[in-house]
Every structure is written in structure tokens, then in C-alpha cells.
Amino acid sequence: MHVEPKTQRISRRGLLIGGGAAVVAAGAAGYARRDDLLPWWYRAAGLERPRTDGELDHDGAEWVAASSANWRWAHRPADYTVDRVVIHVVQGSYGDALRVFRNPLHEAAAHYVVRKDGHIAQTVRELDVAFHAGNRRFNERSVGIEHEGYVDRPGDFTDAMYRASAVLTAGICARYDFPADRDHIVAHSQVPGTDHTDPGPHWDWDRYLKLVRAADRR
Secondary structure: OOOOOOOOOOOOOOOHHHOOOOOOOOOOHHHHHHHHHHHHHHHHOOOOOOOOOOOOOOOOOEEOOOOHHHEEOOOOOOOOOOOEEEEOOOOEOHHHHHHHHOOOOOOOOOOEEEOOOOOEEEOOOOOOEEOOOOOHHHHHHEEEEEEOEOOOOHHHOOHHHHHHHHHHHHHHHHHHOOOOOOOOEEEHHHOOOOOOOOOOOOOOHHHHHHHHHHHOOO
8 A cells, every 4th residue: 555646666576564654756747736726626516426424335334434544535427537447455454455445644445345244344435535545546446445454364355354345346347337357357466556466366357256246236
């Protein structure tokens, strides 16, 4: 998990729970101005969707709000097209993920965290840009899903976790109308510029995609 600069390289593979402070590369001034102006433009034009504290995008999830330092206000998909899900592994526990996402110094959060027993927490609204992928453009176009566990412990990836996460991902694919395939459901390790390896070699992509497609009701 990293901050959301336009471009960056992080020297560590990085445990999520090891702290989220990363080197922030300054974006172009014009891009920064656009980020500042977009929320006001939507509000002034009457396009902002009503927001309710604690509102969920995934039925059955628990709302555990991330610090506002770890995500950016947006109006997706009106301002940014959403066409990716990024799969992460925490390198720690469910509780560890929620703890650091609530910490404003961590400077990173995913939209969701999935526990081994299948319980899901939503920490950032899908409307908004969560700082989860270590790549600004990818953050703007994606929904990030963290999974409890460690990349080198295949037993951490339980059946309940796979099934709950697959239903979540299928719902995201349906909401934003993009295919449930490996071009659109990607590993954190596939994000351009990252040095992360999650979800790692023990994540069963064939099994996961079959579950996602079975849950996709479009």
C-alpha cells in the first residue's frame, strides 16, 4: 500500500502494517489544479450525488471509515471511468488493515478489506479515489480489495474468503459494466510502477475468476 502520486517508485516490497509513509512525487501543476477544481465544478453544476455517512456500496459489508488523508473526494464514474478491480493481500490481519487505514499518517487505504471468514469491511466509498495501488491513474480507475493474510501462506486464502471476495468483485464488475476477466481484475503486482508482489503465487486465479463469473448476474 502506498501514497497516490502520479509516478513513484518504492524501494521496499513492503508490509502494509509496516507503515504507509512513502515518497510522494509531485504531480504536474495543471493536474493538481484539476483535482482541486473537480469537486467544486460538480457541486456548482448540481451533479454531485447525495452522500450519507456510512452508506455502503456492497450489501452486508461493515462500514469502517478510513482516514480522509488516505483517499480523495471524487464522483466516480462521472469524473473517472472505473474499469478495474485490484486484488491485494494485507501482509497482516484484518484488524491490522483497518487500523492503518484509520491512521492519517499511513497515506493509503483500499475500498474494502476481506477477512478469512468472509466478513467484509468497506472503508472508502466507491465514488471516491482510494490510495491503494501506488499509481495515480490506476487509483482513479479502480476499486481496491484487501485480503487478510500473507502472500507466502496459502492456507490464509480460505474458501469463505474467496467466495465473499468473488461476490464483491462480481458486483463491482456489474455496477461499472466491465468484463470479469484477468484484464480487468488484476493483481497489485501488475500495477505499473509497483514493486509489490501481492496477492502472490498462492492466490488461485482460476478458482477466483470462476467464482466471480458464477456470481455475476448481468
